[in-house]
Amino acid sequence: MKLARLLRHLVFPPWWLRVRFPRRTLMAIKEAIRASEQTHRGQIRFAVEASLPLPALLRDITPRRRGLEVFAQLGVWDTEENNGVLIYVLLADRDVEIVADRGIARHVPVQAWQAIARRMESAFRQGRFEEGALAGIAAVGGLLARHFPASGTSANELPDWPLLL
Template sequence: MSNFNIKRITKHLLTTHYQLRSAFPPLSLQAIEQAIKTCESNHLGEIRFVVETALDCGPLLRDQTARTRAIEVFSQLHIWDTAHNNGVLIYVLLADRDVEIVADRGIHAKATADEWEQICRMMESAFKLDQYEDGVIRGIQAISQHLAKHFPADGDNLNELPDAVVVL
């Protein structure tokens, strides 16, 4: 096992739910949920925000990436199950301070991987300054701009997926 993996495993084992609650206290989670609700009123897309403290030992020993985990969570939460195939997951793996965006095929075909990557890096930059809530809300707003451009609200704007933050 490489030193990188040992460092990563140690970081995950030492990252606690207390650190998650410090980065994302209840009021921040409420503000993020409200930002999703507000932004979704401008488009037909669906945004889910998931934050996970750390990976369990099994995935760590398999060197599971945050990207692979985000794709699993996207599937588990049925984010793909929207009428316009325009669900978007923002996944944060706190131990790695890694942000991943997984977009369903309807919106992924209209926004480039580079555009999603820029949003991820912007959020990670905010996290380095301990601006977790602000970074997430700015990410939600940036994603919403893409969704509003390609899937504008049409008056029958159903909320197909819950807006509540998921903490794993």
């Protein structure tokens, strides 16, 4: 484990979540997910975490590993067509991880998800948190619409409201 990462997580204040993702941004994210899900049968979850707790840091949990844990904890894998996608943001590491369930992952290469995540990270580095989040949701929604287009009315299987961890 690197000392710089440990210090970054230990001093990263949890209230930064609300500074970077205020209520109006959370509402915009919710509405973007809702609108996106009108165009496809997939499910999108958005989760943001300020920093990791000390035990996770001591175990050297990577942002990817934490994203996989959150994916499982939120049940994003538990959709009818296995086409749930988690957009996970770890602010202290300045990292975005996109975790896609097997139904959509078999159609979309890992590099496509990584490209979306890198574009979001770039916007976040410039302080454009709402813009980056909405662009990421639009890009994920576009991939879901291509491979799981809407067909009539589909159930909203996962909450649209972004989760602050």
